[in-house]
Amino acid sequence: MWRTGSRNLITDVAGLTVGNHSDAVVKSGVTAIVCDQPAVAGVQVLGGAPGTRETDLLEPHNLVEAVDAVTLSGGSAFGLDAAAGVQAALREMGKGFEILGFRVPIVPAAILFDLPNGGDKDWGRFPPYRDYGFAAAMATGEDFALGSVGAGAGATTAGLKGGLGSASTVLDNGITVGALVAVNAVGSVTIGDTPHFWAAPFEIGDEFGGLGLPHPLPADAQAVITKMRAAAGSNTTIGVIATDAKLDKAAAKRLAIAAHDGFARAIWPAHTPVDGDLVFALATGRNQTPLDLADMIDLGAAAASTMARAIARGVYAAPAAEGDISPAWETRAGRWMAERKAGAKLQLK
Secondary structure, X not given: XXXXXXXXXXXXXXXXXXXXXXXXXXXXXXXXXXXXXXXXXXXXXXXXXXXXXXXXXHOOOOOOOXXXXXXXXXXXXXXXXXXXXXXXXXXXXXXXXXXXXXXXXXXXXXXXXXXXXXXXXXXXXXXXXXHHHHHHHHOOEOOOOOEOOHHHOOOEEOOEEXXXXXXXXXXXXXXXXXXXXXXXXXXXXXXXXXXXXXXXXXXXXXXXXXXXXXXXXXXXXXXXXXXXXXXXXXXXXXXXXEEEEOOOHHHHHHHHHHHHHHXXXXXXXXXXXXXXXXXXXXXXXXXXOOOOHHHHHHHHHHHHHHHHHHHHHHHHHOOOOOOOOOOOHXXXXXXXXXXXXXXXXXXXX
């Protein structure tokens, strides 16, 4: 029976630390995932509007086998500067790909579009994301907060605040899978007008409220609910799926592909033309357990379910704050439950 790791965070995968930097005024931020030792990496982009750096080198046929860190950032294309800040921090730490006597930290990055979220984006000539990235990389650790932090600081979804989420799964063979995701989807993570998460079948314990699936399903369960009218273009869910298993680059890419199933399980609709949906994969190789075909199938399934849980946890953990353009899940869930209770009392009368 699968279970969560001790933290239920991506850092349950040995060899990874995470740092966040958030700016409450700008309503944006950066998340840095730093590898203790270079980790084999892959990537899969399925959204129609991605913003990326250093993703081509992750293809299995290209030279560099491993990366030193991955950066997730808000700020649209301005946020790609964050990777330079993370790279600068890693250079000070002596990390990087060594070539001809030089060390070059390898830091792939992806961004989400959070500009029209109510924050003050009048930052002057140069955007602040390089500094945010440096601060995030210098603040890494095994424990970190979820919700409105880091790359999820200004995230939104259809009808709700988004946020930074994470989860982990320990498989029966001892392999650990972890997910980290900044949820800023154009679609909805809840079913119709209910507070029930699409990811409910994969929930472990009550990690995102324990509501399960609604019964019966609401009449609007199949409705395509998006935030296009409210904030057209302010979209994209970006994440990292990680494992301590030993994988090559091709298998890491396959893991990233599998993790996208978690997007489809947790967000409706996902992978739209206006989302830049992307998953990086990291394999630290700390667990040398041999994997056969059945193990690889389990690994992919765990990648999908762990990512789905991380998406729900990111939205669940985002608190209400002044200046929000979307309600927090807790606020909307409380209102929904109060309305149902009032309706039940009227029926009894």
